[in-house]
Amino acid sequence: MDKQREGRAVVLGGSMAGLFSARVLSEVFAEVTIVDRDELTGPNEARRGLPQRNHLHGLLARGQQIVEEYFPGITEEMRAGGAHIGDVADDVRWIINGKRLAKVRSGLMALTSSRPFLERYVRDRVVAIPEVTIAQNADILRLATTEDQRRVTGVVVRRNGAEETIEADLVVDATGRGSRTPVWVQGLGYGPVPEEKHKIGLGYTTRYYRVPDEAFEGNISINTVASAGVPRGAICQKVDGGRAIVTAYGILGDHPPTDPEGFLDFLKTLAAPDIHEVLQVSEPLDEPAGYKFPANLRRNYHRMTDFPAGLLVAGDAVCSFNPSYAQGMTVAALGSLVLRRHVTASRTPDPLAYFGDLATDAVDGCWSMAIGADLSFPEVEGERTEAVLQGHALIARVQEAATRDTSVARAYMRVIGLVDPPSALSSPEITAALAGAETDR
Ligand SMILES: Cc1cc2nc3c(=O)[nH]c(=O)nc-3n(C[C@H](O)[C@H](O)[C@H](O)COP(=O)(O)OP(=O)(O)OC[C@H]3O[C@@H](n4cnc5c(N)ncnc54)[C@H](O)[C@@H]3O)c2cc1C
Numbered sequence: 001m002d003k004q005r006e007g008r009a010v011v012l013g014g015s016m017a018g019l020f021s022a023r024v025l026s027e028v029f030a031e032v033t034i035v036d037r038d039e040l041t042g043p044n045e046a047r048r049g050l051p052q053r054n055h056l057h058g059l060l061a062r063g064q065q066i067v068e069e070y071f072p073g074i075t076e077e078m079r080a081g082g083a084h085i086g087d088v089a090d091d092v093r094w095i096i097n098g099k100r101l102a103k104v105r106s107g108l109m110a111l112t113s114s115r116p117f118l119e120r121y122v123r124d125r126v127v128a129i130p131e132v133t134i135a136q137n138a139d140i141l142r143l144a145t146t147e148d149q150r151r152v153t154g155v156v157v158r159r160n161g162a163e164e165t166i167e168a169d170l171v172v173d174a175t176g177r178g179s180r181t182p183v184w185v186q187g188l189g190y191g192p193v194p195e196e197k198h199k200i201g202l203g204y205t206t207r208y209y210r211v212p213d214e215a216f217e218g219n220i221s222i223n224t225v226a227s228a229g230v231p232r233g234a235i236c237q238k239v240d241g242g243r244a245i246v247t248a249y250g251i252l253g254d255h256p257p258t259d260p261e262g263f264l265d266f267l268k269t270l271a272a273p274d275i276h277e278v279l280q281v282s283e284p285l286d287e288p289a290g291y292k293f294p295a296n297l298r299r300n301y302h303r304m305t306d307f308p309a310g311l312l313v314a315g316d317a318v319c320s321f322n323p324s325y326a327q328g329m330t331v332a333a334l335g336s337l338v339l340r341r342h343v344t345a346s347r348t349p350d351p352l353a354y355f356g357d358l359a360t361d362a363v364d365g366c367w368s369m370a371i372g373a374d375l376s377f378p379e380v381e382g383e384r385t386e387a388v389l390q391g392h393a394l395i396a397r398v399q400e401a402a403t404r405d406t407s408v409a410r411a412y413m414r415v416i417g418l419v420d421p422p423s424a425l426s427s428p429e430i431t432a433a434l435a436g437a438e439t440d441r
Pocket of ligand 1: 036059326
């Protein structure tokens with residue numbers, strides 16, 4: 001029998017992590033209120049709370065699976081609305097170290113659209129849940145607590161020029177990287193939130209184009225991945241509205257220019273000419289726009305020993321990754337599965353138990369992959385432990401073998417799509433395939 005829904009949860013932030021959180025909270029709470037400073041409903045292409053909105057956002061295979069599980073039929077709805085779907089290994093041209101990976105049916109779906117498009121489809125489904133309401137144009141100011149500050153009882157917001165308190169049994173902070181929870185909880189007398197930062201100095205530049213279909217040669221995306229040899233990359237991808245998005249990136253200050261000629265010149269220097277060639281027959285639709293991402297940032301809430309009851313944190317507010325690995329939205333989705341487990345067991349879960357599971361089940365593996373991959377660039381600062389170096393050696397073998405061996409290409413796609421853990425690349429089958437591929441060279 002379904003559990004009775006009771007009480008109210010408030011979700012701070014109505015972006016992807018907030019929407020996934022609201023979706024799972026609506027299974028146990030009678031009311032779920034999403035608070036955001038932006039106008040979320042209606043045409044919201046230019047919302048200021050999401051400065052990354054115009055840059056390429058790939059939804060990894062595991063993220064796509066979770067989105068479809070939460071909102072059955074949404075993938076087909078998005079396809080009908082103008083998104084593109086294909087197989088991540090067969091309908092995408094992957095170019096790593098200047099070489100194309102072998103094409104193979106992986107059974108994993110690539111869904112390509114602009115970020116505002118994806119968010120709108122997910123949000124429309126969340127808003128349609130009877131328990132969910134959105135408090136938009138509301139600036140979140142601070143938490144409300146009991147007098148002894150042991151329990152969070154809601155949130156104070158400013159709406160239409162007036163302050164109001166929205167009371168809640170549970171508050172979930174999904175306000176992204178700029179989350180104020182570390183400041184708030186310290187102000188309430190809890191220890192500092194331990195933070196980890198790894199500098200990457202990434203720069204993105206993005207431009208939309210009209211690309212003739214034949215230039216994609218049957219692919220929905222062409223991904224020229226940055227590597228130690230050429231630490232610059234770009235992706236050219238079909239998205240909604242009959243457009244293609246081209247995002248180029250470089251690390252440690254080597255950023256793609258935002259003037260049209262400089263942008264094209266940068267694309268000419270990648271490890272493969274494919275995207276530059278496609279753009280020779282394409283029509284730009286806007287001006288190139290830049291974005292800077294200084295460092296991977298993780299807030300280690302799971303290392304705290306005391307935390308106020310009634311408050312949890314989700315998504316980028318816990319961990320924000322080098323975006324070129326496209327993990328953020330999928331990690332937010334994985335985190336929502338942890339949230340679902342905890343609120344199903346108790347509507348007001350033990351925050352430290354939740355943070356512990358969030359770390360092990362959603363964040364740890366992706367964090368190690370992202371930091372490990374960043375450290376494969378020789379100029380990136382950080383300790384290269386034996387495990388990191390072994391990881392680099394294995395990935396180099398996998399990437400090389402994946403240009404010829406379809407079983408290795410498939411296994412690699414499953415790992416970078418967060419469907420399988422990295423340990424899958426050390427299975428007896430893949431170890432044998434790697435050895436075979438090396439003998440055949
Ligand atoms: C350039 C770039 C490219 C990226 N590419 C990818 C990709 O390819 N694939 C991928 O999976 N991820 C990508 N990401 C990461 C992805 O954008 C995030 O992981 C994802 O949006 C989940 O973040 P979030 O919901 O936790 O927070 P955010 O998306 O940052 O949203 C926070 C929300 O909180 C609201 N808010 C914040 N403060 C307040 C306040 N005081 N009052 C009211 N409202 C507030 C904001 O308006 C916003 O709606 C990229 C990120 C960047 C920067």
